[in-house]
Amino acid sequence: MSQKHPEMVALNADVVGYSRLIADDLETTTATMDVFHELVGRRIEENAGQLVNFVGDNFMAVFDGAIEAMRAAVAITTDVESMNARVPDSSKMRFRIGMDVGPVTASADDYFGDALNIAARIQAIAPPGGISVSGRVYRALDEPALRFRPIGRQRLKNIPEEVDVYEFADLPGDGSAPSAPTGLRLESPIVAVLPIHADSVEGTVRATAEMLRTDLIHRLTRMPQLRVIDAKTGLSGDGATEGARYVIETGVHQFGDDVRIYSNVFDVTSMNIVKSHKWNAKAADLFGLSDEFADEVARALEVDVIVGEPAGLYADLDDPVAIEQVYLGWYHLTAGTPEDWAKSLSYFDKVARTHPDKPYGHALLAFSNWMGASSGWARDREEVLGRAREQARVALAAGDQTGMAKTVEAAVLMSQGHGEQALQMREEVEIQRPTCDATYGVEGSVRRYLGQWEQAVELTDTAMRLTGVNKPWYPTVKACSLLMGGRVEQAATTAEMVLEHQPRNLEALLVLTAAQVELGSDRRARATADLVRERFPAVDVEAWLEASPYQDQASVERWRKDLTAAGLMSAE
Numbered sequence: 353m354s355q356k357h358p359e360m361v362a363l364n365a366d367v368v369g370y371s372r373l374i375a376d377d378l379e380t381t382t383a384t385m386d387v388f389h390e391l392v393g394r395r396i397e398e399n400a401g402q403l404v405n406f407v408g409d410n411f412m413a414v415f416d417g418a419i420e421a422m423r424a425a426v427a428i429t430t431d432v433e434s435m436n437a438r439v440p441d442s443s444k445m446r447f448r449i450g451m452d453v454g455p456v457t458a459s460a461d462d463y464f465g466d467a468l469n470i471a472a473r474i475q476a477i478a479p480p481g482g483i484s485v486s487g488r489v490y491r492a493l494d495e496p497a498l499r500f501r502p503i504g505r506q507r508l509k510n511i512p513e514e515v516d517v518y519e520f521a522d523l524p525g526d527g528s529a530p531s532a533p534t535g536l537r538l539e540s541p542i543v544a545v546l547p548i549h550a551d552s553v554e555g556t557v558r559a560t561a562e563m564l565r566t567d568l569i570h571r572l573t574r575m576p577q578l579r580v581i582d583a584k585t586g587l588s589g590d591g592a593t594e595g596a597r598y599v600i601e602t603g604v605h606q607f608g609d610d611v612r613i614y615s616n617v618f619d620v621t622s623m624n625i626v627k628s629h630k631w632n633a634k635a636a637d638l639f640g641l642s643d644e645f646a647d648e649v650a651r652a653l654e655v656d657v658i659v660g661e662p663a664g665l666y667a668d669l670d671d672p673v674a675i676e677q678v679y680l681g682w683y684h685l686t687a688g689t690p691e692d693w694a695k696s697l698s699y700f701d702k703v704a705r706t707h708p709d710k711p712y713g714h715a716l717l718a719f720s721n722w723m724g725a726s727s728g729w730a731r732d733r734e735e736v737l738g739r740a741r742e743q744a745r746v747a748l749a750a751g752d753q754t755g756m757a758k759t760v761e762a763a764v765l766m767s768q769g770h771g772e773q774a775l776q777m778r779e780e781v782e783i784q785r786p787t788c789d790a791t792y793g794v795e796g797s798v799r800r801y802l803g804q805w806e807q808a809v810e811l812t813d814t815a816m817r818l819t820g821v822n823k824p825w826y827p828t829v830k831a832c833s834l835l836m837g838g839r840v841e842q843a844a845t846t847a848e849m850v851l852e853h854q855p856r857n858l859e860a861l862l863v864l865t866a867a868q869v870e871l872g873s874d875r876r877a878r879a880t881a882d883l884v885r886e887r888f889p890a891v892d893v894e895a896w897l898e899a900s901p902y903q904d905q906a907s908v909e910r911w912r913k914d915l916t917a918a919g920l921m922s923a924e
Contacts, residue, residue: 365410367446395428402415454470470515500520712747723825725767729856748761789814796810841867847860847864
Protein backbone atom coordinates (compact mmCIF):
# COMPACT_ATOMS: atom_id res chain seq x y z
CA MET A 353 0.00 0.00 0.00
CA SER A 354 1.40 3.38 -0.99
CA GLN A 355 1.46 6.43 1.24
CA LYS A 356 1.49 10.00 -0.03
CA HIS A 357 3.49 12.66 1.78
CA PRO A 358 2.42 16.20 0.87
CA GLU A 359 5.97 17.51 1.22
CA MET A 360 9.34 15.89 1.88
CA VAL A 361 12.93 16.94 1.26
CA ALA A 362 14.80 14.62 -1.10
CA LEU A 363 18.59 14.39 -0.83
CA ASN A 364 20.70 12.79 -3.57
CA ALA A 365 24.48 12.28 -3.37
CA ASP A 366 27.08 10.83 -5.69
CA VAL A 367 30.85 10.30 -5.42
CA VAL A 368 32.90 12.45 -7.78
CA GLY A 369 35.13 10.45 -10.16
CA TYR A 370 34.09 7.08 -8.76
CA SER A 371 34.96 5.11 -11.92
CA ARG A 372 38.50 6.52 -11.90
CA LEU A 373 38.94 5.72 -8.22
CA ILE A 374 37.77 2.14 -8.78
CA ALA A 375 40.13 1.76 -11.73
CA ASP A 376 43.08 3.18 -9.78
CA ASP A 377 42.60 1.22 -6.56
CA LEU A 378 39.66 -1.16 -6.36
CA GLU A 379 40.45 -2.52 -2.89
CA THR A 380 40.93 0.86 -1.14
CA THR A 381 37.93 2.44 -2.86
CA THR A 382 35.66 -0.45 -1.93
CA ALA A 383 36.82 -0.33 1.70
CA THR A 384 36.26 3.43 1.84
CA MET A 385 32.74 3.05 0.44
CA ASP A 386 31.97 0.54 3.21
CA VAL A 387 32.94 3.21 5.74
CA PHE A 388 30.81 5.76 3.87
CA HIS A 389 27.79 3.45 4.02
CA GLU A 390 28.00 3.37 7.81
CA LEU A 391 28.75 7.11 8.11
CA VAL A 392 25.89 8.15 5.82
CA GLY A 393 23.38 5.87 7.52
CA ARG A 394 24.29 7.23 10.95
CA ARG A 395 24.09 10.90 9.94
CA ILE A 396 20.73 10.42 8.22
CA GLU A 397 19.29 8.60 11.23
CA GLU A 398 20.60 11.28 13.64
CA ASN A 399 18.65 13.90 11.68
CA ALA A 400 15.35 11.99 11.50
CA GLY A 401 15.77 11.04 7.86
CA GLN A 402 15.32 7.78 6.02
CA LEU A 403 17.91 6.25 3.71
CA VAL A 404 16.00 5.19 0.60
CA ASN A 405 18.88 3.42 -1.15
CA PHE A 406 22.66 3.31 -1.36
CA VAL A 407 23.78 1.65 -4.59
CA GLY A 408 27.44 1.80 -5.58
CA ASP A 409 28.53 5.41 -5.14
CA ASN A 410 25.05 6.97 -5.02
CA PHE A 411 22.57 7.32 -2.18
CA MET A 412 19.12 8.86 -1.77
CA ALA A 413 17.45 9.95 1.46
CA VAL A 414 14.23 11.72 2.43
CA PHE A 415 13.46 14.04 5.35
CA ASP A 416 10.35 15.66 6.76
CA GLY A 417 12.08 19.05 7.13
CA ALA A 418 14.65 21.11 5.22
CA ILE A 419 16.76 21.97 8.27
CA GLU A 420 17.14 18.27 9.14
CA ALA A 421 18.20 17.46 5.58
CA MET A 422 20.68 20.32 5.60
CA ARG A 423 22.19 19.24 8.91
CA ALA A 424 22.66 15.73 7.57
CA ALA A 425 24.24 17.00 4.33
CA VAL A 426 26.67 19.28 6.17
CA ALA A 427 27.59 16.54 8.67
CA ILE A 428 28.26 14.01 5.89
CA THR A 429 30.32 16.48 3.87
CA THR A 430 32.35 17.52 6.91
CA ASP A 431 32.98 13.89 7.91
CA VAL A 432 34.16 13.04 4.42
CA GLU A 433 36.48 16.05 4.34
CA SER A 434 37.99 14.98 7.67
CA MET A 435 38.68 11.54 6.21
CA ASN A 436 40.24 13.12 3.13
CA ALA A 437 42.77 14.93 5.28
CA ARG A 438 44.39 11.54 6.03
CA VAL A 439 44.76 10.25 2.46
CA PRO A 440 46.73 11.29 -0.65
CA ASP A 441 45.05 13.64 -3.14
CA SER A 442 44.71 10.83 -5.67
CA SER A 443 42.57 8.83 -3.22
CA LYS A 444 40.33 11.60 -1.88
CA MET A 445 36.59 11.11 -2.26
CA ARG A 446 33.97 13.81 -2.29
CA PHE A 447 30.23 13.74 -2.64
CA ARG A 448 28.16 16.05 -4.75
CA ILE A 449 24.86 16.63 -2.93
CA GLY A 450 21.62 17.99 -4.36
CA MET A 451 18.27 18.63 -2.66
CA ASP A 452 14.69 19.47 -3.58
CA VAL A 453 11.36 19.48 -1.74
CA GLY A 454 7.92 18.43 -2.91
CA PRO A 455 5.19 15.73 -2.74
CA VAL A 456 6.58 12.21 -2.35
CA THR A 457 4.84 8.82 -2.55
CA ALA A 458 6.19 5.90 -0.51
CA SER A 459 5.47 2.36 -1.69
CA ALA A 460 7.05 -0.63 0.08
CA ASP A 461 10.70 0.33 0.38
CA ASP A 462 10.72 2.75 -2.53
CA TYR A 463 9.87 6.42 -2.96
CA PHE A 464 8.56 8.32 -5.99
CA GLY A 465 8.11 11.99 -6.86
CA ASP A 466 9.47 14.87 -8.89
CA ALA A 467 11.50 16.08 -5.91
CA LEU A 468 13.64 12.93 -6.03
CA ASN A 469 14.35 13.40 -9.75
CA ILE A 470 15.14 17.10 -9.37
CA ALA A 471 17.45 16.43 -6.41
CA ALA A 472 19.40 13.99 -8.57
CA ARG A 473 19.74 16.53 -11.39
CA ILE A 474 20.82 19.28 -8.99
CA GLN A 475 23.38 16.90 -7.52
CA ALA A 476 24.88 16.43 -10.98
CA ILE A 477 25.70 20.16 -11.29
CA ALA A 478 26.90 20.65 -7.71
CA PRO A 479 30.62 21.35 -7.19
CA PRO A 480 32.84 18.52 -5.86
CA GLY A 481 32.39 18.38 -2.11
CA GLY A 482 29.51 20.85 -2.33
CA ILE A 483 25.82 21.03 -1.50
CA SER A 484 23.37 22.56 -3.98
CA VAL A 485 19.67 23.04 -3.30
CA SER A 486 16.61 24.14 -5.20
CA GLY A 487 15.05 27.51 -4.53
CA ARG A 488 12.23 25.66 -2.75
CA VAL A 489 14.66 24.15 -0.23
CA TYR A 490 16.49 27.45 0.17
CA ARG A 491 13.28 29.25 1.06
CA ALA A 492 12.08 26.45 3.29
CA LEU A 493 15.27 26.81 5.34
CA ASP A 494 14.59 30.54 5.94
CA GLU A 495 17.76 30.84 7.99
CA PRO A 496 19.95 33.90 7.33
CA ALA A 497 22.90 32.29 9.14
CA LEU A 498 23.10 29.68 6.37
CA ARG A 499 24.97 31.38 3.52
CA PHE A 500 24.23 30.39 -0.07
CA ARG A 501 25.38 31.54 -3.48
CA PRO A 502 22.58 32.04 -6.03
CA ILE A 503 23.40 30.20 -9.24
CA GLY A 504 20.27 31.22 -11.14
CA ARG A 505 17.62 29.33 -13.06
CA GLN A 506 18.96 26.06 -14.45
CA ARG A 507 17.81 23.82 -17.25
CA LEU A 508 18.08 20.34 -15.76
CA LYS A 509 18.12 17.17 -17.84
CA ASN A 510 14.64 15.73 -18.39
CA ILE A 511 13.06 18.37 -16.11
CA PRO A 512 10.59 20.50 -18.15
CA GLU A 513 10.70 23.62 -15.96
CA GLU A 514 13.81 25.63 -15.09
CA VAL A 515 14.81 25.37 -11.43
CA ASP A 516 16.38 28.02 -9.17
CA VAL A 517 19.60 26.62 -7.70
CA TYR A 518 21.69 27.77 -4.73
CA GLU A 519 25.12 26.55 -3.56
CA PHE A 520 25.90 26.32 0.14
CA ALA A 521 28.81 28.68 0.83
CA ASP A 522 30.21 27.49 4.17
CA LEU A 523 31.83 24.14 3.57
CA PRO A 524 35.38 22.90 4.02
CA GLY A 525 37.53 21.79 1.10
CA ASP A 526 36.51 22.06 -2.54
CA GLY A 527 32.85 22.56 -1.71
CA SER A 528 33.55 26.21 -0.99
CA ALA A 529 34.45 26.92 -4.59
CA PRO A 530 31.65 28.32 -6.75
CA SER A 531 30.76 26.53 -9.96
CA ALA A 532 29.97 28.25 -13.22
CA PRO A 533 26.32 29.18 -13.49
CA THR A 534 24.45 28.46 -16.68
CA GLY A 535 21.47 30.72 -16.01
CA LEU A 536 21.66 34.46 -15.52
CA ARG A 537 25.26 35.61 -15.80
CA LEU A 538 26.61 38.58 -13.99
CA GLU A 539 30.12 37.25 -13.93
CA SER A 540 32.93 38.68 -15.96
CA PRO A 541 32.99 37.71 -19.64
CA ILE A 542 34.20 34.20 -20.53
CA VAL A 543 37.06 34.10 -23.07
CA ALA A 544 38.10 30.89 -24.80
CA VAL A 545 41.62 30.63 -26.25
CA LEU A 546 41.62 28.36 -29.31
CA PRO A 547 44.49 26.09 -30.38
CA ILE A 548 47.18 28.00 -32.26
CA HIS A 549 47.40 27.71 -36.05
CA ALA A 550 51.03 26.80 -36.76
CA ASP A 551 50.85 23.93 -39.24
CA SER A 552 53.34 25.34 -41.73
CA VAL A 553 56.15 26.32 -39.35
CA GLU A 554 59.34 24.49 -38.44
CA GLY A 555 59.83 22.51 -35.25
CA THR A 556 61.52 25.11 -33.04
CA VAL A 557 59.26 27.90 -34.25
CA ARG A 558 56.21 25.73 -33.68
CA ALA A 559 57.31 25.01 -30.10
CA THR A 560 57.80 28.72 -29.48
CA ALA A 561 54.39 29.44 -31.03
CA GLU A 562 52.76 27.04 -28.55
CA MET A 563 54.59 28.91 -25.80
CA LEU A 564 53.04 32.18 -27.02
CA ARG A 565 49.58 30.72 -26.55
CA THR A 566 50.46 29.29 -23.11
CA ASP A 567 51.85 32.64 -21.97
CA LEU A 568 48.70 34.37 -23.23
CA ILE A 569 46.48 32.03 -21.19
CA HIS A 570 48.59 32.63 -18.08
CA ARG A 571 48.43 36.39 -18.61
CA LEU A 572 44.64 36.36 -19.04
CA THR A 573 44.04 34.22 -15.96
CA ARG A 574 45.70 36.94 -13.86
CA MET A 575 42.90 39.32 -14.87
CA PRO A 576 40.12 38.98 -12.26
CA GLN A 577 37.63 40.56 -14.67
CA LEU A 578 37.85 37.57 -17.03
CA ARG A 579 37.09 33.88 -16.93
CA VAL A 580 39.37 31.94 -19.27
CA ILE A 581 38.82 28.61 -21.07
CA ASP A 582 41.75 26.72 -22.54
CA ALA A 583 39.92 25.33 -25.58
CA LYS A 584 41.69 22.18 -26.73
CA THR A 585 39.68 22.00 -29.94
CA GLY A 586 38.25 24.53 -32.36
CA LEU A 587 34.90 26.24 -32.46
CA SER A 588 33.09 23.06 -33.49
CA GLY A 589 34.89 20.78 -31.08
CA ASP A 590 32.60 19.08 -28.57
CA GLY A 591 31.54 22.17 -26.68
CA ALA A 592 35.10 23.34 -26.13
CA THR A 593 33.99 26.95 -26.17
CA GLU A 594 30.54 26.44 -24.61
CA GLY A 595 29.53 29.42 -22.49
CA ALA A 596 32.21 31.68 -23.93
CA ARG A 597 31.21 35.17 -25.09
CA TYR A 598 34.57 35.71 -26.80
CA VAL A 599 37.14 33.46 -28.45
CA ILE A 600 40.77 34.25 -29.27
CA GLU A 601 42.26 32.79 -32.42
CA THR A 602 46.05 32.95 -32.78
CA GLY A 603 48.35 31.84 -35.56
CA VAL A 604 51.95 31.87 -36.76
CA HIS A 605 53.10 31.92 -40.40
CA GLN A 606 56.73 31.41 -41.39
CA PHE A 607 58.47 32.64 -44.56
CA GLY A 608 62.09 31.54 -44.29
CA ASP A 609 63.56 33.49 -41.39
CA ASP A 610 60.58 35.82 -41.23
CA VAL A 611 57.59 35.10 -38.99
CA ARG A 612 54.17 36.75 -38.86
CA ILE A 613 52.00 36.37 -35.78
CA TYR A 614 48.32 37.27 -35.66
CA SER A 615 45.61 37.33 -33.01
CA ASN A 616 41.86 37.83 -33.56
CA VAL A 617 39.26 38.30 -30.83
CA PHE A 618 35.77 37.19 -31.95
CA ASP A 619 32.40 37.98 -30.40
CA VAL A 620 30.68 34.58 -30.45
CA THR A 621 27.19 36.09 -30.64
CA SER A 622 27.92 37.73 -34.00
CA MET A 623 31.29 36.20 -35.00
CA ASN A 624 32.50 39.71 -35.69
CA ILE A 625 36.15 40.48 -35.00
CA VAL A 626 36.36 42.72 -31.93
CA LYS A 627 40.11 43.27 -32.14
CA SER A 628 42.89 42.15 -34.44
CA HIS A 629 46.67 42.29 -33.94
CA LYS A 630 49.65 41.46 -36.18
CA TRP A 631 53.36 41.29 -35.46
CA ASN A 632 56.33 40.72 -37.76
CA ALA A 633 59.53 39.24 -36.37
CA LYS A 634 62.54 37.10 -37.15
CA ALA A 635 62.26 33.45 -36.18
CA ALA A 636 65.22 33.83 -33.83
CA ASP A 637 63.46 36.71 -32.01
CA LEU A 638 60.12 34.96 -31.58
CA PHE A 639 60.84 33.87 -28.02
CA GLY A 640 61.44 37.44 -26.87
CA LEU A 641 58.09 38.53 -28.31
CA SER A 642 56.07 36.36 -25.93
CA ASP A 643 55.52 38.91 -23.15
CA GLU A 644 54.74 41.74 -25.58
CA PHE A 645 52.24 39.51 -27.41
CA ALA A 646 50.42 38.46 -24.21
CA ASP A 647 50.38 41.98 -22.74
CA GLU A 648 49.02 43.62 -25.87
CA VAL A 649 46.20 41.12 -26.33
CA ALA A 650 45.35 41.35 -22.62
CA ARG A 651 45.31 45.14 -22.72
CA ALA A 652 43.01 45.12 -25.72
CA LEU A 653 40.65 42.80 -23.87
CA GLU A 654 40.67 45.07 -20.81
CA VAL A 655 39.42 48.00 -22.86
CA ASP A 656 37.43 46.33 -25.63
CA VAL A 657 35.79 43.46 -23.78
CA ILE A 658 35.79 44.11 -20.04
CA VAL A 659 34.90 47.76 -20.26
CA GLY A 660 33.23 47.45 -23.64
CA GLU A 661 32.12 51.00 -24.35
CA PRO A 662 35.48 52.77 -24.72
CA ALA A 663 36.62 50.58 -27.59
CA GLY A 664 34.16 51.60 -30.20
CA LEU A 665 32.79 54.81 -28.80
CA TYR A 666 35.70 56.74 -27.32
CA ALA A 667 38.72 55.60 -29.29
CA ASP A 668 38.86 58.81 -31.32
CA LEU A 669 39.82 60.69 -28.16
CA ASP A 670 43.30 59.83 -29.40
CA ASP A 671 44.62 60.28 -25.89
CA PRO A 672 45.91 57.20 -24.04
CA VAL A 673 45.59 58.96 -20.68
CA ALA A 674 41.94 59.84 -21.34
CA ILE A 675 41.18 56.30 -22.50
CA GLU A 676 42.75 54.99 -19.29
CA GLN A 677 40.58 57.37 -17.26
CA VAL A 678 37.50 56.18 -19.11
CA TYR A 679 38.44 52.60 -18.32
CA LEU A 680 39.02 53.36 -14.63
CA GLY A 681 35.78 55.31 -14.44
CA TRP A 682 33.78 52.39 -15.81
CA TYR A 683 35.60 49.99 -13.55
CA HIS A 684 34.61 51.93 -10.43
CA LEU A 685 31.07 52.61 -11.63
CA THR A 686 30.34 48.88 -11.96
CA ALA A 687 31.77 48.20 -8.48
CA GLY A 688 28.51 49.46 -7.05
CA THR A 689 29.44 51.40 -3.90
CA PRO A 690 29.01 55.11 -3.10
CA GLU A 691 32.78 55.41 -2.75
CA ASP A 692 33.43 53.83 -6.15
CA TRP A 693 30.71 55.96 -7.70
CA ALA A 694 32.48 59.09 -6.45
CA LYS A 695 35.73 57.83 -8.00
CA SER A 696 33.99 57.24 -11.33
CA LEU A 697 32.76 60.85 -11.30
CA SER A 698 36.32 62.02 -10.65
CA TYR A 699 37.77 60.08 -13.59
CA PHE A 700 35.03 61.12 -16.02
CA ASP A 701 35.38 64.73 -14.87
CA LYS A 702 39.08 64.63 -15.77
CA VAL A 703 38.18 63.49 -19.29
CA ALA A 704 35.60 66.27 -19.60
CA ARG A 705 38.05 68.92 -18.35
CA THR A 706 41.00 67.87 -20.51
CA HIS A 707 38.80 67.49 -23.60
CA PRO A 708 36.00 70.05 -23.07
CA ASP A 709 35.22 70.27 -26.79
CA LYS A 710 34.61 66.55 -27.11
CA PRO A 711 31.33 64.98 -25.95
CA TYR A 712 32.62 61.83 -24.31
CA GLY A 713 33.63 63.03 -20.85
CA HIS A 714 30.40 64.99 -20.53
CA ALA A 715 28.29 62.01 -21.67
CA LEU A 716 30.00 59.72 -19.17
CA LEU A 717 29.57 62.26 -16.38
CA ALA A 718 25.90 62.44 -17.26
CA PHE A 719 25.52 58.68 -17.11
CA SER A 720 27.45 58.33 -13.85
CA ASN A 721 25.39 61.07 -12.19
CA TRP A 722 22.17 59.38 -13.26
CA MET A 723 23.42 56.05 -11.90
CA GLY A 724 24.23 57.67 -8.57
CA ALA A 725 20.76 59.18 -8.34
CA SER A 726 18.92 56.01 -9.35
CA SER A 727 20.99 53.63 -7.21
CA GLY A 728 20.64 55.48 -3.91
CA TRP A 729 24.30 56.54 -3.72
CA ALA A 730 23.61 60.28 -3.99
CA ARG A 731 22.51 62.25 -0.93
CA ASP A 732 20.44 64.73 -2.95
CA ARG A 733 18.73 62.74 -5.69
CA GLU A 734 17.12 65.69 -7.48
CA GLU A 735 20.32 67.73 -7.50
CA VAL A 736 22.30 64.86 -9.02
CA LEU A 737 19.58 64.19 -11.61
CA GLY A 738 19.84 67.86 -12.57
CA ARG A 739 23.61 67.54 -13.05
CA ALA A 740 23.06 64.43 -15.17
CA ARG A 741 20.71 66.26 -17.51
CA GLU A 742 23.01 69.33 -17.66
CA GLN A 743 26.02 67.20 -18.67
CA ALA A 744 23.91 65.30 -21.21
CA ARG A 745 22.97 68.59 -22.89
CA VAL A 746 26.62 69.68 -22.95
CA ALA A 747 27.54 66.38 -24.61
CA LEU A 748 24.76 66.79 -27.19
CA ALA A 749 25.93 70.32 -27.97
CA ALA A 750 29.45 68.93 -28.51
CA GLY A 751 28.10 66.48 -31.11
CA ASP A 752 27.72 63.26 -29.12
CA GLN A 753 27.27 60.32 -31.50
CA THR A 754 27.43 57.52 -28.94
CA GLY A 755 23.79 57.72 -27.92
CA MET A 756 24.90 58.03 -24.29
CA ALA A 757 23.69 61.61 -23.83
CA LYS A 758 20.25 60.96 -25.28
CA THR A 759 20.00 57.78 -23.22
CA VAL A 760 20.69 59.76 -20.06
CA GLU A 761 18.14 62.41 -21.01
CA ALA A 762 15.58 59.64 -21.49
CA ALA A 763 16.56 58.09 -18.15
CA VAL A 764 16.23 61.43 -16.34
CA LEU A 765 12.82 62.04 -17.88
CA MET A 766 11.81 58.57 -16.73
CA SER A 767 13.09 59.24 -13.19
CA GLN A 768 11.01 62.41 -13.11
CA GLY A 769 7.87 60.56 -14.12
CA HIS A 770 7.76 61.49 -17.83
CA GLY A 771 7.61 57.94 -19.19
CA GLU A 772 6.14 58.63 -22.62
CA GLN A 773 8.68 61.39 -23.37
CA ALA A 774 11.44 59.04 -22.23
CA LEU A 775 10.26 56.36 -24.67
CA GLN A 776 10.23 58.86 -27.54
CA MET A 777 13.82 59.91 -26.82
CA ARG A 778 14.87 56.28 -26.45
CA GLU A 779 13.59 55.63 -30.00
CA GLU A 780 15.91 58.37 -31.25
CA VAL A 781 18.83 56.56 -29.60
CA GLU A 782 17.89 53.25 -31.22
CA ILE A 783 17.93 54.87 -34.64
CA GLN A 784 21.36 56.31 -33.86
CA ARG A 785 22.79 53.08 -32.35
CA PRO A 786 20.44 50.10 -32.95
CA THR A 787 22.69 47.63 -31.08
CA CYS A 788 23.34 49.81 -28.02
CA ASP A 789 22.57 47.85 -24.85
CA ALA A 790 21.63 51.02 -22.95
CA THR A 791 18.73 51.80 -25.28
CA TYR A 792 17.06 48.53 -24.34
CA GLY A 793 18.00 48.89 -20.68
CA VAL A 794 16.45 52.35 -20.46
CA GLU A 795 13.29 51.26 -22.23
CA GLY A 796 13.08 48.29 -19.88
CA SER A 797 13.28 50.65 -16.93
CA VAL A 798 10.61 52.91 -18.44
CA ARG A 799 8.31 49.97 -19.13
CA ARG A 800 8.83 48.85 -15.53
CA TYR A 801 7.55 52.20 -14.23
CA LEU A 802 4.64 52.10 -16.68
CA GLY A 803 3.62 48.72 -15.25
CA GLN A 804 4.49 46.73 -18.40
CA TRP A 805 6.36 44.03 -16.51
CA GLU A 806 6.87 41.33 -19.14
CA GLN A 807 8.09 43.84 -21.72
CA ALA A 808 10.50 45.21 -19.14
CA VAL A 809 11.93 41.72 -18.50
CA GLU A 810 12.36 41.00 -22.22
CA LEU A 811 14.07 44.35 -22.84
CA THR A 812 16.52 43.99 -19.96
CA ASP A 813 17.34 40.46 -21.12
CA THR A 814 18.16 41.96 -24.54
CA ALA A 815 20.35 44.61 -22.90
CA MET A 816 22.27 41.93 -21.00
CA ARG A 817 22.82 39.91 -24.18
CA LEU A 818 24.18 42.94 -26.02
CA THR A 819 26.79 43.84 -23.42
CA GLY A 820 29.86 41.79 -22.58
CA VAL A 821 30.41 43.93 -19.50
CA ASN A 822 29.29 43.41 -15.93
CA LYS A 823 26.47 45.98 -15.73
CA PRO A 824 24.31 44.99 -12.75
CA TRP A 825 21.82 47.83 -13.30
CA TYR A 826 20.09 45.83 -16.04
CA PRO A 827 19.32 42.74 -13.90
CA THR A 828 18.31 45.11 -11.09
CA VAL A 829 15.53 46.44 -13.30
CA LYS A 830 14.74 42.86 -14.28
CA ALA A 831 14.49 41.77 -10.65
CA CYS A 832 12.07 44.59 -9.88
CA SER A 833 9.95 43.79 -12.95
CA LEU A 834 9.84 40.10 -12.06
CA LEU A 835 8.69 40.97 -8.54
CA MET A 836 5.95 43.33 -9.63
CA GLY A 837 4.89 40.96 -12.39
CA GLY A 838 4.28 38.16 -9.89
CA ARG A 839 7.37 36.04 -10.63
CA VAL A 840 8.55 36.41 -7.07
CA GLU A 841 10.92 33.44 -6.83
CA GLN A 842 12.80 34.55 -9.95
CA ALA A 843 12.90 38.09 -8.61
CA ALA A 844 14.54 36.92 -5.39
CA THR A 845 17.17 34.86 -7.23
CA THR A 846 17.97 37.68 -9.65
CA ALA A 847 18.28 40.24 -6.85
CA GLU A 848 20.59 37.92 -4.91
CA MET A 849 22.81 37.53 -7.96
CA VAL A 850 23.01 41.29 -8.35
CA LEU A 851 24.00 41.63 -4.70
CA GLU A 852 26.78 39.07 -5.16
CA HIS A 853 28.41 41.69 -7.40
CA GLN A 854 27.03 44.90 -5.94
CA PRO A 855 26.33 44.35 -2.23
CA ARG A 856 25.40 48.02 -1.85
CA ASN A 857 22.78 48.14 -4.59
CA LEU A 858 19.84 49.71 -2.76
CA GLU A 859 17.10 48.74 -5.19
CA ALA A 860 18.27 45.12 -5.35
CA LEU A 861 18.23 44.98 -1.54
CA LEU A 862 14.68 46.36 -1.46
CA VAL A 863 13.52 43.94 -4.17
CA LEU A 864 14.99 41.03 -2.22
CA THR A 865 13.39 42.21 1.03
CA ALA A 866 9.95 42.47 -0.59
CA ALA A 867 10.33 39.12 -2.36
CA GLN A 868 11.32 37.38 0.86
CA VAL A 869 8.25 38.82 2.58
CA GLU A 870 5.97 37.56 -0.19
CA LEU A 871 7.63 34.13 -0.13
CA GLY A 872 7.07 33.84 3.60
CA SER A 873 10.79 33.90 4.42
CA ASP A 874 10.28 36.27 7.34
CA ARG A 875 13.65 35.81 9.03
CA ARG A 876 15.53 36.32 5.77
CA ALA A 877 13.43 39.42 5.03
CA ARG A 878 14.27 40.92 8.43
CA ALA A 879 17.97 40.09 7.93
CA THR A 880 17.95 41.80 4.51
CA ALA A 881 16.16 44.81 6.00
CA ASP A 882 18.95 45.02 8.58
CA LEU A 883 21.46 45.14 5.70
CA VAL A 884 19.54 48.05 4.14
CA ARG A 885 19.75 50.01 7.41
CA GLU A 886 23.42 49.09 7.87
CA ARG A 887 24.53 49.98 4.34
CA PHE A 888 22.24 52.98 3.82
CA PRO A 889 21.79 54.59 7.25
CA ALA A 890 20.85 57.94 5.73
CA VAL A 891 18.28 56.63 3.24
CA ASP A 892 14.62 57.34 3.92
CA VAL A 893 12.90 54.32 2.34
CA GLU A 894 9.52 56.09 2.36
CA ALA A 895 11.04 59.03 0.48
CA TRP A 896 12.74 56.64 -1.95
CA LEU A 897 9.44 54.95 -2.66
CA GLU A 898 7.60 58.24 -3.13
CA ALA A 899 10.29 59.40 -5.56
CA SER A 900 9.99 56.23 -7.66
CA PRO A 901 7.94 57.21 -10.72
CA TYR A 902 5.49 54.29 -10.79
CA GLN A 903 2.39 55.19 -12.77
CA ASP A 904 0.34 52.54 -11.00
CA GLN A 905 -0.32 53.40 -7.37
CA ALA A 906 -1.13 49.76 -6.67
CA SER A 907 2.54 49.02 -7.31
CA VAL A 908 3.58 51.65 -4.81
CA GLU A 909 1.21 50.24 -2.20
CA ARG A 910 2.53 46.75 -2.78
CA TRP A 911 6.09 47.94 -2.19
CA ARG A 912 4.96 49.81 0.93
CA LYS A 913 3.14 46.79 2.36
CA ASP A 914 6.10 44.45 1.84
CA LEU A 915 8.73 46.85 3.16
CA THR A 916 6.55 47.72 6.15
CA ALA A 917 6.20 44.02 6.98
CA ALA A 918 10.01 43.76 6.98
CA GLY A 919 10.30 46.71 9.36
CA LEU A 920 11.76 49.22 6.89
CA MET A 921 8.79 51.59 6.92
CA SER A 922 6.32 52.88 9.46
CA ALA A 923 3.01 51.04 9.67
CA GLU A 924 1.18 54.33 10.09
